[in-house]
Amino acid sequence: MSLTEEINKRRTFGIISHPDAGKTTLTEKLLLFGGAIQSAGAVKSNKIKKTATSDFMEIEKQRGISVATSVMAFNYKGTKINILDTPGHKDFAEDTYRTLTAVDSVILVIDCANGVEAQTKKLMEVCRMRNTPVIVFINKMDREGQDPFDLLDEIEDILKIKVRPLSWPIGIGATFKGVYNMFEKHLNLFDASKTKLARDIVSISDLNDSALDTQIGETPANKLREDIELIEGVYEEFNEQQYLDGTLAPVFFGSALNNFGVQELLDAFIKIAPFPRSRTTDVREIAPTEDNFSGFVFKIHANLDPNHRDRIAFLRICSGKFERNKFYQHIRNNKKLKFSNPTSFMAQDKSVIDEAFPGDVIGLYDSGNFKIGDTLTEGEIMNFQGIPSFSPEIFKELINKDPMKSKQLEKGINQLTDEGVAQLFTQQPGNRKIIGTVGELQFEVIQYRLKHEYGASADFMAKNFYKACWMTSDDDSKIEDFVKRKAQYIAEDKDGNLVFLAQTQFLLQSAQADYPEITFHTTSEFK
Numbered sequence: 001m002s003l004t005e006e007i008n009k010r011r012t013f014g015i016i017s018h019p020d021a022g023k024t025t026l027t028e029k030l031l032l033f034g035g036a037i038q039s040a041g042a043v044k045s046n047k048i049k050k051t052a053t054s055d056f057m058e059i060e061k062q063r064g065i066s067v068a069t070s071v072m073a074f075n076y077k078g079t080k081i082n083i084l085d086t087p088g089h090k091d092f093a094e095d096t097y098r099t100l101t102a103v104d105s106v107i108l109v110i111d112c113a114n115g116v117e118a119q120t121k122k123l124m125e126v127c128r129m130r131n132t133p134v135i136v137f138i139n140k141m142d143r144e145g146q147d148p149f150d151l152l153d154e155i156e157d158i159l160k161i162k163v164r165p166l167s168w169p170i171g172i173g174a175t176f177k178g179v180y181n182m183f184e185k186h187l188n189l190f191d192a193s194k195t196k197l198a199r200d201i202v203s204i205s206d207l208n209d210s211a212l213d214t215q216i217g218e219t220p221a222n223k224l225r226e227d228i229e230l231i232e233g234v235y236e237e238f239n240e241q242q243y244l245d246g247t248l249a250p251v252f253f254g255s256a257l258n259n260f261g262v263q264e265l266l267d268a269f270i271k272i273a274p275f276p277r278s279r280t281t282d283v284r285e286i287a288p289t290e291d292n293f294s295g296f297v298f299k300i301h302a303n304l305d306p307n308h309r310d311r312i313a314f315l316r317i318c319s320g321k322f323e324r325n326k327f328y329q330h331i332r333n334n335k336k337l338k339f340s341n342p343t344s345f346m347a348q349d350k351s352v353i354d355e356a357f358p359g360d361v362i363g364l365y366d367s368g369n370f371k372i373g374d375t376l377t378e379g380e381i382m383n384f385q386g387i388p389s390f391s392p393e394i395f396k397e398l399i400n401k402d403p404m405k406s407k408q409l410e411k412g413i414n415q416l417t418d419e420g421v422a423q424l425f426t427q428q429p430g431n432r433k434i435i436g437t438v439g440e441l442q443f444e445v446i447q448y449r450l451k452h453e454y455g456a457s458a459d460f461m462a463k464n465f466y467k468a469c470w471m472t473s474d475d476d477s478k479i480e481d482f483v484k485r486k487a488q489y490i491a492e493d494k495d496g497n498l499v500f501l502a503q504t505q506f507l508l509q510s511a512q513a514d515y516p517e518i519t520f521h522t523t524s525e526f527k
C-alpha cells in the first residue's frame with residue numbers, strides 16, 4: 001500500500017466530554033463495532049473499583065479518575081481508527097489539552113439532560129484554538145432531557161459553533177422511540193433491552209409514507225415530520241468543508257449505553273472525519289505525504305508496569321513512515337536514537353510494530369530522553385508547534401521530608417515534570433522548587449508517585465501566586481530591569497525561561513502598566 005493510501009485510511013480522534021456524559025461508554029461501543037473487544041464492560045471505566053485495560057496507574061484505580069491518556073486502535077470497514085482517550089477530570093485538563101494536539105478531529109459527547117457543562121466549554125476552546133473539526137453526540141436520549149432544539153441552540157450560543165443535526169430523535173426518555181437518520185434517510189427503532197449489534201433499521205425514503213405511522217404511531221410520526229421540516233428550514237444543508245474548517249459541527253443523537261445511534265455516528269464519522277493533515281513546525285508546514293518521517297511526543301507515562309521502571313513516550317506520527325530500528329534525530333537533544341520495541345496499542349493489547357504511518361500513535365520505551373513536545377525527524381531541524389504549557393493555577397513549594405533521599409526526590413520531580421504531571425519552576429536563592437498545576441489532585445499524584453516510584457518523601461507548602469507569566473520584549477534591558485526589581489517573584493522554568501510569578505491579577509496588570517515594553521504570556525508558546 002502506498003503512503004498516501006495508508007494516510008487516507010486513518011482517522012485519529014479524541015472523544016471529549018464533561019465527566020459522566022458518557023465518554024467511556026461511547027468508547028466501549030465504538031470498540032465493539034470495530035471487533036476490538038468482544039463484550040461490553042471490557043473497557044476501563046473512570047469510576048472507582050473497576051478493573052481496566054487502559055488504566056495505567058494504581059492511583060487511578062484508587063481514585064477512580066482516568067489519569068492516563070490511553071490509545072486504542074481498531075479497524076472498521078477498511079478504516080484504521082485511532083482513538084486517543086482523555087481524562088475527563090478537570091484537574092487533569094492540561095493532559096487532555098495536550099492530547100488534543102495529537103488528534104485530527106474530535107467527537108464531543110453531551111448529556112441530553114445537562115447540556116453544555118463547564119468542561120465541555122473549556123475543551124471546545126482548545127479545539128477552537130486549532131480549528132479541530134468537531135462532531136457532537138448527544139447522549140442518554142433514553143433518559144429525560146432537554147428539548148433537542150433547545151440543546152442545539154445552547155451548543156451554538158455557548159460553544160460558539162454552528163450546528164447541523166444529521167440524525168433526529170423521536171421522543172425522549174420514556175417516549176424515546178428511535179432516531180431518524182437524515183444522512184442516510186432511514187429510521188432506527190429503539191429497543192431499550194438492546195445491547196448487541198443487531199439493529200432494527202427501517203428505510204424511509206419519504207417521510208410522508210404511511211409506513212412511518214405504522215412504525216412509530218401517528219402522533220410521533222407527525223411530530224417527526226414537523227421537526228424535520230423545521231430543521232430543513234432553519235439549518236443550512238450540511239457543509240463538509242465547514243466541518244473540516246472547524247466552524248460547523250454535525251450533531252447526532254443516541255444512547256451509548258444502549259448502543260443506540262452509535263453506528264450512525266461511526267458510519268458518518270468514517271465518511272466525513274479528516275485523515276491526517278499537515279502540521280506546523282517552527283520552520284515550515286509538514287505534509288503527511290512527505291517521504292521523510294517526523295513526529296512529536298505529546299504524552300509520557302512512567303512505570304506502566306510497577307515491576308519494571310519503564311517509561312513510555314507517546315509519539316504521534318506526522319509524516320512519512322516510521323520504522324523499527326532505524327536511527328532518528330531527537331531535535332532538542334541533538335541525538336540520534338533508534339527504537340527496537342516501538343509499540344502499537346490495539347484496544348487491550350500492546351504489540352511491537354515494524355512500521356507505522358501518519359496518524360498513528362506509537363509508544364516508545366524511554367530511559368529519560370523525552371520531554372513532552374519533543375520532535376523526532378530523519379534529520380531536518382524543526383519543532384512541531386502547538387504543544388504549549390499553560391500557566392498553572394495552583395503553586396506550591398516542594399519540601400523534602402527526608403534529607404537522606406534528596407537525590408531520589410530531585411530525580412523524581414524532574415521526571416514527573418518531564419511527563420507533564422506538573423510544571424517545575426526554580427527560584428533563587430536556594431534553588432527552591434515551585435510546583436505549578438491546574439488542580440489540587442496533581443499534588444496528591446506527585447506525592448504518591450514520589451513515594452512509590454522513587455522512594456522519596458515530599459510535602460508541599462502553599463504559595464500565593466495567581467499566574468506564571470513568560471516574558472518577551474524587543475528590549476532585553478527592560479526584562480533585566482524588571483527581573484532586578486521583582487527578584488523575589490521571578491523563577492525559571494525547566495527550559496531556563498524566566499517567568500514572573502504574579503501574586504494577583506491586580507499585580508500582573510500593574511506590572512504590565514509599569515512595563516509596557518514587556519509582554520506577559522500565560523502560555524509558554526509565543527511567536
Ligand code: G4P
Nearest residue numbers: 017018019020021022023024025139140143255256257258
Ligand atoms: P464519562 O466517561 O464521560 O465520565 O461517562 P461514562 O461513560 O462513565 O458514563 C457515566 C454514567 O452514565 C454511567 O453510569 C453510564 O452507565 C451512564 N450512561 C452512559 N451512557 C448512557 C446512556 O446512553 N443512557 C443512560 N441512561 N446512561 C448512560 P454510572 O451509574 O455512573 O456508572 P455505571 O456503574 O452504570 O457504569
